[in-house]
Amino acid sequence: MPVTAGVRNSPYDLGMTAAVQDQPGAGRGAAPVVRNVCGMDTTVYAPGSSSPAVRARSLTKTYGKGEATVRALDGVDVDFEQGRFTAIMGPSGSGKSTLMHLLAGLDSATSGQAFLGSTEITGLNDKALTRLRRDRVGFVFQQFNLLPMFTAEQNITLPVELAGGTADKAWFDTLVDTLGLAGRLTHRPGELSGGQQQRVAIARALIAQPDVVFADEPTGNLDSRSGAEVLSFLRRSVRELGRTIIMVTHDPSAAAYADRAVLIADGRIAGDISDPTPESAMAGLDALRTLEPSVATAPGTGV
Amino acid sequence: MASSFPTARLTLAQMRRSVGRLTAAGVAILISTAFVTVTLLAGSVIQGTTHDMIAAQYAQADAVVSIPGDDGESTFADADIEAVAAVDGVEAVQPLTAWYGDLRNGGKGGYQLFTPVPEDPRLSPLELTDGTWPAADEVALTPELAERLEVGLGDEVSVKRTIYPEGWTTSQAEDREAELGEPEEITESLTVTGLADDPYGAYTTFGGAAAVPAAALQTWSAAEDSQEQVTELLVALDEPLSGTTVPAALDQAVQAATSGVEGVSVQTTEAVAAAKAAEKTGGQDLVFLVFVMTFAAIALLIAAMVITNTFQVIIAQRTRALALLRCIGAGTGQLYRSVLLEAAILGAVASAVGILTGALLAQAALLVAPSFDLGVPIPATIALTWQSIVLPLVVGTVVTVLAALAPARSATRVAPLAALRPSDAPTLRARSGRTRLVVSLLALVGGFALLGLGVFLGMNDTPQFGLLAAVGGGAVAFFGVVLSAVLWLPRVAAGLGALVGRTGPASRLAVANTLRNPRRTAATSTALLIGVTLVTMMSTGAASARMSADNLLDETYPYDVSVSSSSPEYVEDLRDALAGTDGVGATVLVTNGSVTLDGAKDTSVVGTDPQDLAAVVNVPEEAKRLTEGSILLTQETADTMSVGAGDEVALSGGNGSVDLDVVITGAGPLNRVVTTTDLDRVTDEETWTDIWAKISGADVTAVLGDVQDAVAQVDGEAFVMGPAAEAAQFGQVVDVILGIVVGLLAVAVVIALIGVTNTLSLSVIERTRESATLRAIGLSKKQLRGMLAVEGVLIAGVGAILGIVLGLIFGWAGAATALSLMGDVRYAVPWTDIAVVVVIALVAGLLASVLPARAAARTSPVAALGVE
């Protein structure tokens, strides 16, 4: 059932600047791997593609007991490829953050498995999880979460220091250049704008060259211009620096920066869009709202 | 203005949200009010005990007839006593008298109080428990006294007393011995016939009592060289008194019977005891109360600092909520009052619990006290008075409210706009520190100048003014230090932190955290700094006093013990007795002789054997320089004689004269010392010989006791002097005082350490998101705990180290001022005490971090991602 819902203007569409205008769909021409996910297929991972960076198998998470039980995640199977920028998109309360927490080893699953590369993280203890987060995972938070007493530079290198090492100078310079932070390194978070803080946070997430970076609503606290900047930086990190990024968002225009958008509703995977545009992402989201969850897995991929 | 109702509701709501944080602050107040309560209760126990001991001597007398005032003249004569006894309704009368004499069984015993056998059992605190009351040449003893004398019923004891010839006291003669004859010393033998208990402890402070018939006691008293005044008569009535006052009829009858004496008063026993007790406790005991209350005040001050700090943090964390309230129309006055109300509630509740705790502690102490032999009867239960409840309650509440004034003011400075700003990192705008800087600089400069002046005055022989200036200056300077702490203490912490920060990323995080809120760190450390400064100051002062005293004694007396004999014939016996005593090392004979030295007649020189001398004195290398043909002189003496080292001086006396080479000695007590051989060549007249000895035993006081016993066995009188014992005794006194003072200050230190925990916990709560972020980006639980441990250690360590430095300075200044009268002041560093303080502070800092660290480690990293 093709989705033909009209594109509603999101607040981010208003007053879009040049920086933003070149984004939606811009990646499509650059010959990304266009996976043809069959419209009616109920499984959303593509078997046979290059070994995935992150996998979930029947991943389930419930909160509370008895009457008050909430199934935040309900048997999720999903793969995320290496070297790609994937968005997890869904309405508020659909379980996006929960999925991300489980995939990143921040929280424990009720049942099912999550893998980072070939490591099953659902079976790891706290110590191993800490090491995994330190060495193989990076995070970008909605609230930036920089340490107020440290300068931008100190914040960026902190993960490497926590591991007892020193930052690779060349990689550090590359990151600083790419993220446009050269003039801000000695500033403390309080002296930086939200967009700048989030760019520092991205640099911090990438400094240890992790296998994957998770970002939970990274633009949620930013104005549209800074948001667009941050999103294009994320995309550049993937395109130019070869990183793997998984981003949680409820915003279709943010999802449009990704190579792929995985739709989630009521704790289940509800769709998968390759090379989303704001319109296709919005359409997918709208379909989730208007259709029953079981049918919502059917929306056409491209528009 | 709005009514206070919404304020109250707001306050309660906010308190409910911060119960945990307020509890921690409350503990500080709780401890100090408990301290105050215990002090007050201890005061009333002391008063009660004093009263009971005074009342005990009146036994169960119904009334006391007394001559008020002590002019030392008025006394009840025998006739007066008989007249009172004859008054209608009076059954028995007992004059309150005592006589002191030397009571012994062989070598045991000593000066002892004697009391008459009571006319009526009601009129003596003694209760016969075994045997019979004594007749002539008999005596009854309290059990403790019998035990000390090692005698039982039927044994003999001796009493030695001096009989002065009749008329001795009244004689106006120039030389009473010539006119009336010499006083005669006699020893009488008494048989022990009874044991009499002293259940109320009337004689405990006298080491028990010996009862003899009243007639014997009167005879003994009469033979003394001064007559005892009888100013109190105990009266037993036919019918016990019913009320609390003496019936007018009885009063008048007694007054009439004693018309020969002026101003006689007839009171109930209770009234007399109460009046006497009040007289006594008004003095010494008041000093005790003031002394202890000073420490309670220090504890309260530090508690106040902890409270202020806690409230500052709580207010900072509430910034958003407060700003919201301001947005929706709350006035600054309402917020101000709300904070103060919160403090008042906290103060009242914490004080109430503190009073309860204090009362329970005091009661517990009374329960265990009897198992220690205190020598005084103490009550079994505490007596709660309204003062002991109301005073701590008021003090605790008022202090808490006062401590909250500054935080309340910061609450009013929260701008409504703050509600609209992102909530990260709540900080209060620091006020301009200019006033603080100026005031503290003035206090520092003025205080230290005054302290210096005090030291100067003290060193120049006016220690009383010096001490006044030094104490005042020290206090002002310390005030300046505390006030300015926020300006420099964080920098010291940074310096220390730079060292610590090398040890790893967790430490570096900790250092950064410690410095992000200088005001909070400074306030927390300062509370500890005050306690540590005072403790260090006291122990430095005490150690310096001990060292200076040891030094003084060493310089004045080069020996541990000296025995002087009354006549030369016993000297060798005494030396043998001394050398044979356990714990006594080498001995040496020193002969003092009067000779002509270098033309100066009647100069006293000392002749001794250099070998023996070197083995005894505490300056052996000086003693070894003495040889035959030489004389030891101090530089000072040599200067006055205008001679120098190597010059010859002439020593002459009855036997002839010798020329001696001058040897300059640095040891003052070895001035004018020659060899015995040389002294013998010059004179054998007008000499007397002492024995000096070294004590090798560990317990100097015990050895000295043995020496006295050993010497007593030798014929002839001998005088024993033991500067070593003096030093040991002085050291003991200093240690006891120091122990008490440090014990009292420890309360303040404990409160300060609670403050450290408090600050850490509050910081952890405030940094939940940050901790979670760190956990998410790879900080292990261990590293997180390590980070907080380093923070705790850093805050506590800075306070402790600075406190030690200040304490040393103040301690030395005090020693220089007060001890300069003792001669050369030694500046001791009490290393052990300092090590203990440092270890306690560091361990406490570590412990303070345990609970907050556990809470922080429990936070899931997911919290970092939450939107709150």
Ligand SMILES: Nc1ncnc2c1ncn2[C@@H]1O[C@H](COP(=O)(O)OP(=O)(O)O)[C@@H](O)[C@H]1O
């Ligand atoms: N700690 C929790 N306790 C109970 N329920 C929770 C908790 N976290 C999330 N949930 C519930 O799980 C569901 C999914 O939440 P979440 O993953 O945060 O959604 P999203 O990020 O998509 O908005 C929601 O219904 C939410 O109420």
Ligand SMILES: [Mg+2]
């Ligand atoms: Mg979410």
